[in-house]
Amino acid sequence: MTLLREEKLNPFTTFAAIAVPIDIANCDTDQIIPARFLRRPGNDPAYKNFLLHDLRFNEDGSEKDFVFNKEPFRQGRIFVTDVNWGCGSSRENAAHVLDKNGIRSVIAPSFGDIHFTNCVKNGILPIRLSSKDCETLRRQLRDNPGAEIALDLETQSVTGPDQARYSFEINAFDKHRLMKGLDEISLTMEFAEEISDFVEVYKKRFHWAELRA
Amino acid sequence: MGKTVFEKIWDQHVIVERDEGDVLLYIDRHLTHDLHFRAFHALKAKGLKLKEPRKLFGVPDHSVPTTAKTVDQIPEGEMREAVEGLASAADELGFIHYPMTDDRHGIVHVVGPEQGITLPGLTLVCGDSHTSTHGALGCISFGIGSTEVQHVMATQTLWQRKPNMMRINLTGELGFGVSGKDIVLAIIAEIGAAGGTGYAIEFAGNAIDALSMEGRMTLCNMSIEAGARSGIVAPDDKTIEYCAGRPFAPTGEDWDLAVDYWGTLCSDDDAKYNKEVTLDGDNIAPMVTWGNSPQWALPITESIPNPSDESDPLVRADMTAALDYMDLKPGMALSDIKVDTVFIGACTNSRIEDMRAAAKVAKGRRAAVRTLVVPGSGLVKKQAEAEGLDSIFLDAGMEWREPGCSMCVAMNGDMLAPGERSASTSNRNFRGRQGLGSRTHLVSPAMAAAAAVTGHFTDVRRLEQVT
Numbered sequence: 001m002t003l004l005r006e007e008k009l010n011p012f013t014t015f016a017a018i019a020v021p022i023d024i025a026n027c028d029t030d031q032i033i034p035a036r037f038l039r040r041p042g043n044d045p046a047y048k049n050f051l052l053h054d055l056r057f058n059e060d061g062s063e064k065d066f067v068f069n070k071e072p073f074r075q076g077r078i079f080v081t082d083v084n085w086g087c088g089s090s091r092e093n094a095a096h097v098l099d100k101n102g103i104r105s106v107i108a109p110s111f112g113d114i115h116f117t118n119c120v121k122n123g124i125l126p127i128r129l130s131s132k133d134c135e136t137l138r139r140q141l142r143d144n145p146g147a148e149i150a151l152d153l154e155t156q157s158v159t160g161p162d163q164a165r166y167s168f169e170i171n172a173f174d175k176h177r178l179m180k181g182l183d184e185i186s187l188t189m190e191f192a193e194e195i196s197d198f199v200e201v202y203k204k205r206f207h208w209a210e211l212r213a
Numbered sequence: 214m215g216k217t218v219f220e221k222i223w224d225q226h227v228i229v230e231r232d233e234g235d236v237l238l239y240i241d242r243h244l245t246h247d248l249h250f251r252a253f254h255a256l257k258a259k260g261l262k263l264k265e266p267r268k269l270f271g272v273p274d275h276s277v278p279t280t281a282k283t284v285d286q287i288p289e290g291e292m293r294e295a296v297e298g299l300a301s302a303a304d305e306l307g308f309i310h311y312p313m314t315d316d317r318h319g320i321v322h323v324v325g326p327e328q329g330i331t332l333p334g335l336t337l338v339c340g341d342s343h344t345s346t347h348g349a350l351g352c353i354s355f356g357i358g359s360t361e362v363q364h365v366m367a368t369q370t371l372w373q374r375k376p377n378m379m380r381i382n383l384t385g386e387l388g389f390g391v392s393g394k395d396i397v398l399a400i401i402a403e404i405g406a407a408g409g410t411g412y413a414i415e416f417a418g419n420a421i422d423a424l425s426m427e428g429r430m431t432l433c434n435m436s437i438e439a440g441a442r443s444g445i446v447a448p449d450d451k452t453i454e455y456c457a458g459r460p461f462a463p464t465g466e467d468w469d470l471a472v473d474y475w476g477t478l479c480s481d482d483d484a485k486y487n488k489e490v491t492l493d494g495d496n497i498a499p500m501v502t503w504g505n506s507p508q509w510a511l512p513i514t515e516s517i518p519n520p521s522d523e524s525d526p527l528v529r530a531d532m533t534a535a536l537d538y539m540d541l542k543p544g545m546a547l548s549d550i551k552v553d554t555v556f557i558g559a560c561t562n563s564r565i566e567d568m569r570a571a572a573k574v575a576k577g578r579r580a581a582v583r584t585l586v587v588p589g590s591g592l593v594k595k596q597a598e599a600e601g602l603d604s605i606f607l608d609a610g611m612e613w614r615e616p617g618c619s620m621c622v623a624m625n626g627d628m629l630a631p632g633e634r635s636a637s638t639s640n641r642n643f644r645g646r647q648g649l650g651s652r653t654h655l656v657s658p659a660m661a662a663a664a665a666v667t668g669h670f671t672d673v674r675r676l677e678q679v680t
Contacts, residue, residue: 025531026406026506030643035622038248039276039291054645059631082527084407087440088641090342091248092358110407113376113442114342118358135527171374173235184360185261188368191229191237195370198228202239206225208463208471209241209335211267 011181012125015104016150017077019161020068021138024055027081028088029115031055033097035089042096051097072146079106080137080149085126086115095122105151107158109134120174123181125153127168136160153179215481217378218447219413222353222478226336228370238373240268241352242330243365244339245308246321247273250298252340252362253306262306264369269308270330273299274320275624279587279614283314292625319590319616322346322560326430327590329459333448333475338365343560343640345436349429350456351448351478353413356437376443377487379412380480383420385495390674392570393428394562394638394657396420396492397435398500398510404490406508409441412488415480416446420494426455427566434561435640438507447479501547501670502642502655504535509642511547513660513672519543538644539652540632547670550654553633555584555665556647557658558614559621562638563589565596567658571638572602574662574673575609581668584611585627587619611665623648636664 024031037050049057056066063069068076079085079098085108086094095118098106105125119126129137140161141147147161153175158166177184188195203210216224228237256262263269276295278287284300287293296313303310311318317328322343325331333351338344340362347354357371365371381400401408414436421429429446436444446452453472456462463471498512509532511518520532520543536543541550557563557571568588586606588594594616597603603613620627621639623646629635631650638661639646642653656664663673 023530025527026508028506028641028643030641030646034645034649035624036649038624039295042251054649059649084410084440087406087410088342088437088643090340090356090358092340092360095358110410112440113410114356114358118360121358121360131527171235172233173231173372184372185259185364185367188237188364188370188372194229195237195239195368198239199369202225206334206474208467208474209332211461 012104012123012153012178014150014152014154016148017104018072018075018146019078019080019137019141019149020073020076021141022067022079022081023138025082026084026087029086029091029094029112030088032086032094033091038091038093047097048100051101077102077104078149078151079103080134080141081106081108082134083109083131085111087112090114092118092122095119095124098124107134107137120177121184123178125151125178127151127158129158129166129168133166214485215483217415217480217484217486218351218478219353219378219415219443219445220484222334222336223375234374235372236375237370238336240338240365240369240371241335242325242337243269244321244325244330244337244344245269245271245299245362246341247276247295247299249340249359249362250295250302252359252366253302256363256366261367263308263366266307268369269366270325271299271303271308271310272318272321272324273313274618275622277313277615277617278625279585279617279619279627281313282615284312316591316595319593320560320563320618322434323563323589323593326350327459327592329456329462332456332462332471333452334478338371342437343434345442345444346430346434346560348433348436348443348445349426351446351452351475353443353445355442376413377411378415378485379409379441379488379490380415380417380486382489382491383416383418383494384491385420385493386423387420387494387497390499390659390677391497392657392659393424393431395497395500396494397432398502398507398655399492399497401435401439401507402500402510403492404439406438406506407440409436409439412441413443413445414439414441416444417480421446422449425566426451427564430564431561435507438640448475499657499660499673501660503539503541503547504532505538505642505644507640507642507655509535510655513547513670515547517541517543517545517547548672549669551634551669552582552636552654552664554629554635555580555582555661556587556620556635556637556639557661558585558587558589558619559639560589560618561640562658563587563593565593567638568593568597568602569600571658571662572605574659574676575611575666576605578609578666580610580665582665584665585614585620586611587614588616590616609666620647622646623651636661636670
């Protein structure tokens with residue numbers, strides 16, 4: 001819902017940062033940002049802390065024993081997690097709150113489809129690696145706190161803390177979006193003629209689908 | 214090669230195609246609610262207008278207190294701001310909006326089909342994951358994020374990739390006391406919460422043909438809980454009968470043309486599916502979830518599973534964490550779990566058939582625990598009252614509320630206290646979904662009412678036999 005950024009997205013090419021192992025399967029978007037924060041303005045100074053809030057904080061605001069609360073993981077800018085990250089609600093706030101924390105990429109075996117799209121639209125690179133590879137990376141990150149992971153979108157590769165390389169698949173259009181940081185409405189407007197030609201034919205053919213009430 | 218019903222509709226909406234199957238898709242209907250008011254401001258700030266204002270419909274649902282009948286009755290603050298924000302956006306941008314005082318007001322996924330805004334053969338989107346509901350009418354519907362919401366507002370189109378096709382065949386006949394909710398929980402338990410990721414799910418087979426439109430909406434509603442953005446049931450006579458005469462349904466010659474076209478919207482015999490799953494409807498029992506993902510669902514006759522029986526260490530850890538959060542022990546019979554609150558409502562189960570199913574169980578009994586009954590729209594409420602269902606609920610000591618999302622997402626003041634346990638007809642049992650520290654068990658309306666009158670999960674088939 002909230003538009004947190006009006007500026008052009010940061011184009012994404014290569015990125016290396018401390019990575020955080022998040023050992024949670026099916027981490028739904030209600031965990032990423034609880035519903036009670038969805039109406040908060042994007043410029044709320046507390047917004048950053050809404051990320052994984054109820055996993056990170058007690059009711060009195062004190063910190064729980066959670067990996068992203070601890071140094072050096074607090075400095076992490078890449079998450080490595082388990083299956084079905086970002087399933088559930090379509091709230092784009094889940095991508096916004098990752099962005100607010102400087103998280104530029106999430107690596108997981110699978111993602112909720114809507115959250116995956118929302119990440120791409122907010123300049124966050126969602127990377128699918130196998131369950132086994134994600135588990136290996138998480139183990140290495142747990143064993144070597146502060147270890148870095150390097151990402152290269154151009155060559156579609158991930159370099160783990162042990163310099164092992166993993167390649168990943170990404171749709172060409174998503175790759176283009178992330179690398180150019182393009183504004184999609186402007187892109188679509190370039191097809192104005194195709195759209196109006198289509199609509200003219202469509203409205204004749206499916207006259208019944210027009211709303212006249 | 215033959216096509217699936219989803220592909221037939223998809224192909225009619227493709228404006229342009231790029232490499233790797235990215236298409237610009239024409240969108241017939243856009244629904245919105247009170248959590249998107251800032252997207253309207255953003256649109257304005259960019260100097261953009263609604264491309265086709267008549268195709269956008271708004272209704273406040275997430276932020277509406279179920280004890281308030283008007284905006285003035287909402288306390289000052291975030292909730293009221295959200296509801297007022299939608300109303301002023303509707304006035305300014307010129308789209309149809311049903312305020313709280315309008316009988317047509319309700320949960321966006323109840324209102325769309327009810328008003329005939331949702332029709333077979335269309336593409337429909339909304340910034341809400343449960344938009345999959347509308348596929349029950351034989352259309353392509355899916356939830357989108359707020360950037361996509363703005364894109365649809367400005368262009369009436371979306372860039373999309375065609376999902377993979379999955380068909381779930383439901384053979385046989387549903388038994389007594391078994392509903393659409395139990396089918397979908399059984400499906401998610403079978404394929405997993407990520408089993409449908411990347412797919413659109415088509416539901417087919419005898420048990421689906423026999424299901425009411427309300428039951429099909431429940432089924433498609435929870436496609437997203439299996440990971441699939443879209444669920445669809447090919448339109449049949451039941452669908453056409455449901456649509457006939459609705460306010461926004463076509464009339465006269467247009468109606469005849471529409472019905473002719475809808476008749477072609479079935480999957481071809483040689484249509485190709487990337488995945489097929491078959492379940493036997495005869496074997497489905499009333500279901501209860503026990504964990505923090507809808508995939509952790511079991512028949513009411515079962516007991517809490519033991520994580521140590523699970524071979525995968527990651528799954529074992531996930532199960533153990535869920536049992537800890539839910540305060541449950543392996544081996545405990547589901548029917549021994551006591552509940553504190555019962556919630557009957559949400560876009561999953563707040564239609565007239567759901568109200569009737571709950572009332573049938575509540576009739577002549579008393580609720581043992583706090584029970585909220587929240588109809589999905591003003592029209593469902595009116596119909597239920599005309600049938601005397603409200604009196605049944607009130608006589609049973611249950612609360613009969615105003616329409617809205619209510620305790621499904623707990624953004625309107627209706628929530629559980631930390632540690633409280635619910636039997637809920639909603640769609641998500643995620644941690645904290647019904648309030649910080651809440652413990653949610655998903656069930657059908659009949660099972661929710663059975664839990665309400667007994668104070669614990671109860672096989673509604675036994676309860677109903679007794680009377």
